[in-house]
Amino acid sequence: MRTAEIFGVLLLVYYLISSAVAHGFQVLERRMARGR
């Protein structure tokens, strides 16, 4: 594989993990704001 693809995929994986964590915290924040 070429370097561009390797690092491109690596960045994408990091982005997806960070987004999932951020989304999880947003859901948690909304639930806590509703008092649940």
Add this chain to the structure above:
Amino acid sequence: MSDFDWQWPFAWEVLPALLAAAVNTVIAALLSFVLALVLGLGLALWRRYLPGAALIGFLAEFIRRTPPLVQIYFLYFVLPETGLVLDALTTGVIALGLHFATYIAEVYRAGIDNVPHGQFDAAAALGLGRWRIMWSVILPQALPPILPALGNYLIIMFKETPLLSAIAVVEMLDEAKIIGSHTFRYTEPITIVGAVFLGLSLASAWAIRRFERRIGRGVALDRAPF
């Protein structure tokens, strides 16, 4: 029994080389910061006024949500494949500048949002154009309150410069690694690098606090008559 073995003569011997490399660290941090300030302002204004705000927002989010080290590697190894060959320091400065521009853009946005909307309306009533309003009316009011936050980003970026050692920019950490690989002694060089970073960070924090107090006084005086 501990194997810890600190040798002062060796520490003094390597100190000049590490301090010389500290100059590269400071240069890399300052250049990245200036780039981040300019790009950050561009991003903030683009998202506010120009078309494609959603795309720019997504790109900024993407950059914020991925590690700067991987971005540095990406630019260092991928840019030459596109025909753009830059030296390691330039690539590192661009990568760090771009990464932190996405954070600094949010600082600018907060500063601009903090200016009362009446200021926009009043400037528009005077017949000023959109960009003239931003440049001459809004930014001069938006910038002073966000200067401390920008100063903090300078310190953060300064502490992130060792990431550039990954692409062989000879800043302090890279110099320490080179010395360690030549002499098989890492204790003194790495400890000195930590101490120099601590010293420079404390000095920067002190300078920023002084600057903040001066700005605070200025704002208070400006607002006193009203």
